[in-house]
Amino acid sequence: MEILGIDIGGSGMKAAVVNSQTGEWLTPRYRIETPHPAKYDHMLAALKDIQAHFSWQGPVGCGFPGVIREQRIQTAANLHKSLVDKKLGKEVAELFGQPAWLINDADAAGMAEVRFGLPKGQAGVVLFLTIGTGIGTAFFTDGKLVPNSEFGHMIMSTGKDKFAEAEHYAADSIRCREKLKWSEWAKRFNEFLNAIYALTQPDLIVVGGGVAKKGEKFMNHLKPPCPLSLATLQNRAGITGAALAAAEQAV
Numbered sequence: 001m002e003i004l005g006i007d008i009g010g011s012g013m014k015a016a017v018v019n020s021q022t023g024e025w026l027t028p029r030y031r032i033e034t035p036h037p038a039k040y041d042h043m044l045a046a047l048k049d050i051q052a053h054f055s056w057q058g059p060v061g062c063g064f065p066g067v068i069r070e071q072r073i074q075t076a077a078n079l080h081k082s083l084v085d086k087k088l089g090k091e092v093a094e095l096f097g098q099p100a101w102l103i104n105d106a107d108a109a110g111m112a113e114v115r116f117g118l119p120k121g122q123a124g125v126v127l128f129l130t131i132g133t134g135i136g137t138a139f140f141t142d143g144k145l146v147p148n149s150e151f152g153h154m155i156m157s158t159g160k161d162k163f164a165e166a167e168h169y170a171a172d173s174i175r176c177r178e179k180l181k182w183s184e185w186a187k188r189f190n191e192f193l194n195a196i197y198a199l200t201q202p203d204l205i206v207v208g209g210g211v212a213k214k215g216e217k218f219m220n221h222l223k224p225p226c227p228l229s230l231a232t233l234q235n236r237a238g239i240t241g242a243a244l245a246a247a248e249q250a251v
Contacts, residue, residue, distance in 0.1 A: 001019075001020045001021065001059070001247045001250065002017055002018070002019060002020075002026060002058055003017070003018050003020050003058065003059045003060065003061055003242075003243035003244075003246050003247050004016075004017050004018075004054060004056045004058060004059070004060045004061070004096075004243070005017075005018045005061050005062075005063075005238075005239035005240060005241070005242040005243030005244075005246075006047070006050060006060065006061065006062040006063065006092075006239070006242055007063045007105060007108070007109075007238030007239045007242055008034065008043075008062065008063060008064050008065060008105065009034060009065065009105070009132070009133065009238070010034060010065060010078045010079065010132070010133030010134065010173075011033070011034055011133060012031050012032065012033060012034055013031070013032050013033075013034050013046055013047075013050065014029055014030070014031045014235075014238070014239055015029070015030050015031075015050045015053075015054065015239060016028065016029045016030065016239050017054065017056070017243075018239060018240055018243035018244075020243050020244050020246075020247035022116075023112065023115065023116035023233075023236075023240050023244075025236070025239075025240075027054070029239070030050065030053050030054070032046055032049055032050070034046070034079070037080050038076075038079040038080040038083065039080050039082045039083075040080070040082045040083050040086055043079075043080075043083065043088075044091060044095065047091075047092060047095055048095060051095055051096055056096060056098070057097075057098065058098055059098055059099045059100065059101075059246045059247070059250055060092055060093070060096050060098055060099070060100040060101070060246060061100070061101050061103065061108070061241075061242035061243045061244070061245050061246030061247070062088070062089070062092050062100060062101070062102050062103070062242055062246075063103055063104070063105035063107075063108035063109070063238050063239075063241065063242040063245075064076075064088060064102055064103070064104065064105055065077075065078055065079065065104075065105045065106075065133075065134065065136065066079070066083070066084075066104065067104065067148045067150060068089075068102050068103055068104050068147075068148065069148070071087055071088070071089030071090060071101075071102050072085060072086065072087050072088075072089070073085065073086050073087075073088050073102075074148075075150070077134065077153070078133055078134050088102050089101060089102035099246070099249075099250060100246065101242075101245055101246040101249045103147075103241075103242060103245040104136070104138075104147060104148055105130070105136060105238055105242075106128065106129075106130045106136025106137055106138045107138045107145055107147050107148070107149075107241070107245075108237075108238055108241030108242045108244070108245055109128065109130055109136070109138065109208055109209075109231075109233075109237035109238045109241045110126075110128035110138025110139075110140065110145065110206075110208075110237075110241065111138070111145060111241040111244050111245060112233055112236070112237040112238075112240035112241035112244055113128055113206055113208060113231050113232070113233055113237050113241075114126060114128070114140055114143055114145075115244060116233060116240065117206075117231060117232040117233045117237070118204075118206070122143070122204065123142055123143075123203075124141075124142065124202075124203035124204070125139070125140070125141055125200065125201065125202045125203050125204075126139075126140040126143075126202060126203065126204045126205075126206065127139055127140075127196065127200055127202040127204070127205045127206070128140070128205075128206045128208060128231070129205065129206065129207050129208065129209070130208050130209035130237075130238075131170075131171060131172050131189075131207060131208070131209040131210065131211045131212075132171065132172050132173065132209040132210040132211070133171065133172075133173045134152055134167040134171050134173070135151070135152030135166055135167035135170065135171050135192070136152055136209070137149045137150065137151040137152055137196075139151075139200065151166070151196050151199070151200075152165070152166050152167040152171075153165050153166065153167065154166050154195065154196070154199070156169055156170075156191065156192065156195055166192050166195070166196075169188055169191075169192070170185070170188040170189050170191070170192045172185075172209065172210050172211050174188075182214075182217040182218045182221065183218075183221050185218065186218045186221035186222055187221070189218070189222065190221075190222055190223055190224075193205065193222070193224050193225060193228070194225055197224075197225040197226060202226055203226065203227070204226065204227050204228070204229065205224060205226060205227070205228045205229075206228075206229055206230070206231050207228065207229070207230055207231060208230075208231030208233070208234065208237055209231075210235070212230045212231045212234045212235075213234055213235070215230045
C-alpha cells in the first residue's frame with residue numbers, strides 16, 4: 001500500500017510517499033520548517049503546504065511529538081499549547097480528503113525500526129529512543145507497541161538538590177545549547193540509560209533520532225546497562241513509521 005507519511009518535529013516537518021509493505025520511499029523527502037510559534041492555525045497551514053506539494057490522493061499517516069489518544073493531541077511539550085486537545089487526525093483527514101491516522105512520533109519511528117530495521121524475530125522488551133530536540137520513547141513487548149510511553153519526561157537528579165526532566169538534561173538540543181563535549185553529553189545520557197533501564201528492564205535499547213548519525217562521537221563513551229544499538233533507519237524512521245501506522249489502520 002502506498003501511504004503519505006508525515007513526520008512533525010520540533011524544527012522541521014518532513015514527508016514522503018512510502019510503500020508500507022517494504023518501507024521503501026517512492027518519492028524524495030519534502031521538508032519545511034516547523035512554524036514558530038507552532039500555533040494550531042500555523043500548523044494547519046504548513047500541512048496544507050505539504051498537501052499542495054504532493055497533490056496526494058491516498059491514505060495519510062502523521063507522526064506528532066506528543067501523547068495521542070483517540071486521534072486527539074493530549075500533550076505538545078515542545079510545540080505550542082494551542083495544539084492541546086485538538087483533533088488533528090480528523091483535521092488531516094479533512095484537509096487531504098483522505099483517510100488519515102495520527103500517532104506519537106516516537107511510536108511511529110519505533111514501529112518502523114522494529115518492522116524494517118531490527119533482526120527478524122527480535123523478541124522480548126525493546127525500548128526505542130529518539131534523541132533530538134527532546135527525548136521520545138517507544139516501548140515494545142515481543143514486537144507489540146505499548147503506546148505513549150513518555151519516558152523523556154521522567155524526573156532525574158542533575159546535581160545536589162537539583163532535578164529536571166530527562167529531555168531537559170540529556171536531549172541533543174541540550175548538548176548543543178550548553179556546548180557540551182560529546183563525552184560530557186554521553187555522561188548525562190548514561191545516567192538516563194541507567195534510570196530508564198531500572199524502570200523498564202529492556203532486553204535491547206535502540207537509539208534513534210538525530211544523534212544516530214553521529215554514533216562514532218559518543219558510543220565509545222557509553223556504558224549501557226543492557227545491549228544497545230543504533231537505529232538503522234535513522235532519519236527515515238519517522239516518515240516510514242507514520243505511513244506504517246496508517247496502513248495498519250486501513251487493514
